[in-house]
Amino acid sequence: MEKPSVVHRQRLKRRAKRFTRRIMPFVAALFLATPVAAPVSKTLARTRTHQTLPTAEEMRATFLNQRFDKLYQAMNLEAQGLRFEVFEKAMTGYLNLKEADKLGGKDRLTVVDFSLPSTEKRLWVLDLDSKQVLFHTLVAHGHNSGENMATNFSNENESNMSSLGFYVTQAEYVGKHGRSLKLVGLDEGYNDNALKRAVVMHGADYVSEDFIRQNGRLGRSLGCPALPMDQYAQIIDAVGGQTCLFLNGNDASYSSHYLNQDIAAQALAAANTNTGQLI
Template sequence: MMRRVLPFIASLFMATPLASPISKSMATGVRTEARTPSAKEMQTAFYEQNLHSLYQSLNVEQQGLRYDVFEKAMTGYLNLKQDQKLGDKQLLTVVDFSLPSTEKRLWVLDLATKQVLFHTLVAHGHNSGENMATNFSNENESNMSSLGFYVTDSEYMGKHGRSLKLQGVDQGYNDNALMRSVVMHGADYVSEDFIRQNGRLGRSLGCPALPMDQYAQIIDAVNGGTCLFINGQSPTYSSQYLNTELAMNAYLGGTQTTI
């Protein structure tokens, strides 16, 4: 695929010359000299073109999933795959807590078939905020949501019924998730009826709680080592899995699923 696409990308660079020394003065007319793009520039263009193409194929922009959030989620997904932390399912779950709880802000994406399997409501932690989640914590009994990348773990029956354990992989941001019992589970306060009555969703003790009519199907889909990314408005959050260079090299190296 790279051999087929790179000549096309090179032609785009040739058609739109990059900055280079001006060969003539303004008095006599300006002419720029086109140059052949480097292999690195062509690889970057190829990777970004495929990422944008996937975003468009999933048709998630009209559902409210911004490209910058999608790009971060995909970067982490590719890096986690490269580190062999994920299973065989090519699924990516994105939660965007920069959106209000009254909006559907969870997406389960099938990257193999380029389909949105679920797009639904999801609750944040009680102490993270009212309708908007603005505070996040990795501390036990903080009753706040934790940002970052997770890998889905095993299921169990708990006080909320069927639940899915989440392994936080961002040290200092969500790696206490298992100890805090931050899990996926169903909750009756995650519904359109609750929003109509209260102006927002109910809130959890830090779990990404799901609607009762969908939580079982979502757990069925995403269990067994799939990637979950929880995004939020935090100036301090960082992650080793947001290394774009490594993600691009992993993808171009052919070790990952086709974008």
């Protein structure tokens, strides 16, 4: 009777060892996971405790950014070289001017980016109603603003420099450059002397690809955003009559009360409610 008992006990031991080998990996995994699970739960609890709702300013900025990005994509502006941050500023100003009733009936926005060299096409005329780019072309900066790059800007008479900021186009006239378009600068201290300085849109033969090939840059104006001779008349027709023009440039000191996001959001929300359109 003793021998079978010994054999039986040995079999039980072998089974116990096999069971232990099989179960140990699961026990070890459970053991290792346990200390990790507690801190994670605490972290999530802390996150929920300290989570705050976005501020009205953050919600406003998000609303504008999403709407501007949708329009930016719909018009394929990145492929045409217009940076989103410049478009965003231009659109904010456009909506501020619209809310202030300073614009006419055309949903047109002209953007000039003087942070780009004169050898690049840095003027865009946008039809915000049809979501089309009407013109994308060259534009000159002021003689004393720089050579190929515009780095200096002024609002002073006889400075021969470009002036940054928001403008509203006015009536056209025929002057020494032929058909020209008057511009009213709206940013006090930055471009509000535009009419006194006779800063206007006009055509110039030094704004051309041929001039760039011969000189390595465009010719320069006395402060006017001068346009190519083969396009200036069509551009004047498209943007004349109280439309928005925004001249952007590398000047950290520039500021404008027309970059008010609160007013822009109100104008955009109103436009969406009244027409169902993006703008």
